[in-house]
Amino acid sequence: MGILNRLDSRIEQFETGNLMITSVDKLLNYARLSSMWQMFFGLACCAIEMMATSASHYDLDRFGIIPRPSPRHCDIILISGTVTLKMASRIKRLYDQMPEPKYVLSMGSCSNCGGPYWEHGYHVLKGIDRIIPVDVYVPGCPPRPEALLEGLLKVQEKIRTQSIAKQIKKA
């Protein structure tokens, strides 16, 4: 019963087995975090590690993370590499095209803070968080696939604690 284990302890299951009670949030969050569609979007060296992570050896598919070419299909964008000033406005535009709720994972030193190009990189944006909000930062130059996986699991954790029902109520 893998699903029930991951849903939460606040599930009530009836003895007949075909009925269970949980909150809307728990169910929605479970669905959202198990199918985080990622944008098919690579920038630099980290994109190669991102490809390696989604290929057979590390296999992102098992977390339900599959790359989609259009930003309108995506839940999460991995900023994988150096963001230059020329590219920054394009990334902002891609981010704006993604539907809510959306998440940003900043992968590698370059997109965290400028990385090795911090001091003399006159054409490098010193951190993607200057243009779009970031949920999880993964350090490394480039981060190992295991580090990226952990970052993605952190995003899943974040999704698990959020409440969509409360947002709807507020609106």
Added chain:
Amino acid sequence: MPEVRTEEMLINMGPQHPSTHGVLRLFLTLEGEIVKDVRPYIGYLHRCFEKHTEAMTYPQVIPYTDRMDYLNSMSNEWSYVLGLEKLMGIEVPERVEYIRVVMAELQRIASHLVALGTYGNDAGAFTPFLYSFIDREKVLELFEITCGARLLYNYFWVGGLSHDIPANFQSKVKAFIKEFEPNIKMYNDLLSYNKIFIERTANTGILPLDVAINAGATGPILRASGLKYDLRKDEPYSIYHKFDFEIPVAEQEVGTVGDSWNRYMVRIKEMVQSLRIIEQAIDNIPEGDVSSAVPKRVKPPVGEIYSRTETPKGELGYYIISDGSLNPYRVKARSPSFVNLSILPKISKGHMMADLVMILGSLDIVLGCIDR
């Protein structure tokens, strides 16, 4: 029949596009589905390489050369340290030369595996990508046990190496060769001689030899047009003259000489030759200290030098000017991908737009190397 009025359509492909292999933007002029003109716009990954070289000391530049062509870090470093060693007159120990050859050829295999996988991906075949990355992980593991990094190594130092190879390195490389050799046939069965793949790639984007030479193309792209030109044979650096290997060129097997299929196939054949070189080198690594010739201070005399090596993408050269201080006065990189990309407008006119993706993929560009 009344005349149909047509007009040209202008389309931007990229900078975010799954098939542009990074952040390349192509400005297309289309008539229907026929490509009339292609103009590549670059600079979306300009990371100020030359500015950094002026601000850093000589050894500090090596990590930045890693990040130029990130699929091929070992060879990038090699071009750079080779120039400095020539400029400073450093005699490199033979053990270092052997290890460098093994590393560079392993890197060539890893780079070509990415080219193979992503090219299949462009054609709509996702499976070869998954298989090629299994083999690539094995190569990366070899690098990892040697220097601790998977992708960007900072392994070749001026006069030596950062780490010696571990004790089990040779047996692991031999195990890799044994595992990898039969896989080349598998790739040929999976992709190279696949009917659909041949239909997509053969006879598209034919690059005549004279155009290739005039444009300055190097590497598999030049060899696929039929010229046997490889710096490892024509201007042997390091110890390449000691090894017995062939330079694969396009043969009249499938399609036309100079088309996309042949550009792809030359890479497959190069992997076989790289394995041959590694096989010859791995058993003959002499004993010695890999850091005995590493100078305490890298301070070359006043002078300038152009050093080049054959990387998986082609000829990578650095033009280094030294003013006698600890920082380079200037380092100019001649990147193979940049030159090879300039061919794209010449060979893609008149093709369908879907073929353009295949032509671009066959050039095997890396944007980090183009924009620097």
